[in-house]
Amino acid sequence: MEREEARNRPVEKKLKVTPQRIAILQVIIDNKSHPTAEGIFDSVRETHPNISFGTVYKVLDTLADNGLIKKVQTEKDIMRYDGVRESHHHLYCTDSDRIEDYFDKDLNEILKSYFEKKSISNFTIEDFKLYITGKFTEGKH
């Protein structure tokens, strides 16, 4: 699934399409659970046993700098990475360290129109994201 995607994203930004970048992007795109650099490293190692940690960090930085993936902060001091590029919000569980994406077009509209009317002095808004903290309840979670 999404085989093309991992190859196409670097091209968009005129970045070299290396096997390492494809593999790393593939992991992030397939894995919806916001993996850490270490998790990505472990996964990529399965198919690229020689890739180094330094490369993983550099690729992640490059991809994030070019907006091809997003860095996500956690309560802990570990970065996580998100391959979803459409505007979305995050659900943070206060029990576990889990983060889930939250898509809500209505909410996006409300926020967008709110800040079209109301500007913040001395600040130009580029983007906003809602961090919703709480607890996952029963069910599949």
Place this chain on the structure above:
Amino acid sequence: MEREEARNRPVEKKLKVTPQRIAILQVIIDNKSHPTAEGIFDSVRETHPNISFGTVYKVLDTLADNGLIKKVQTEKDIMRYDGVRESHHHLYCTDSDRIEDYFDKDLNEILKSYFEKKSISNFTIEDFKLYITGKFTEGKH
């Protein structure tokens, strides 16, 4: 200013009121710019030359665990701390590493009523915060 505050907060949670805790809280409450652990350490050292880094981290963790201060994530992998306890949002500058508090009661109301009507499946909301990214423009910033 706010001299009592730093003494009272630990009492609320039945934490021991130690000089180190008072000093650290004082720095965070006085300093509106979301200081780092290092910045806090440096400030506190001026009045408590023997305090250790480990103590600063432990106090910060204890205070944050008890909700007396808040941990704030940055794009970098450094934690920052916020002494403001009333509900507020954050402005992130994409140029500098600066974070500013953003208070907006109207926005809080809109979000609150939105999520009263619309629930998220399998998730119980405890709190939400809007992370607004953009750039500080001319003026005092």
Place this chain on the structure above:
DNA sequence: TATCAAATGATAATATCTCTCATTTGATAA
């Protein structure tokens, strides 16, 4: 003012992430 759980200070250890640089490689054009 005696007691003791809790907090502190000193220091070592861990973990995440960055840097350096020699080598390799993807993209471009001859």
Place this chain on the structure above:
DNA sequence: TTATCAAATGAGAGATATTATCATTTGATA
């Protein structure tokens, strides 16, 4: 297809933020 070269990689050292350990000290309570 092949030559060229800027850019990317791998290996390993290094930097920095944070945590752990533990003997000593201290704040709160009785």
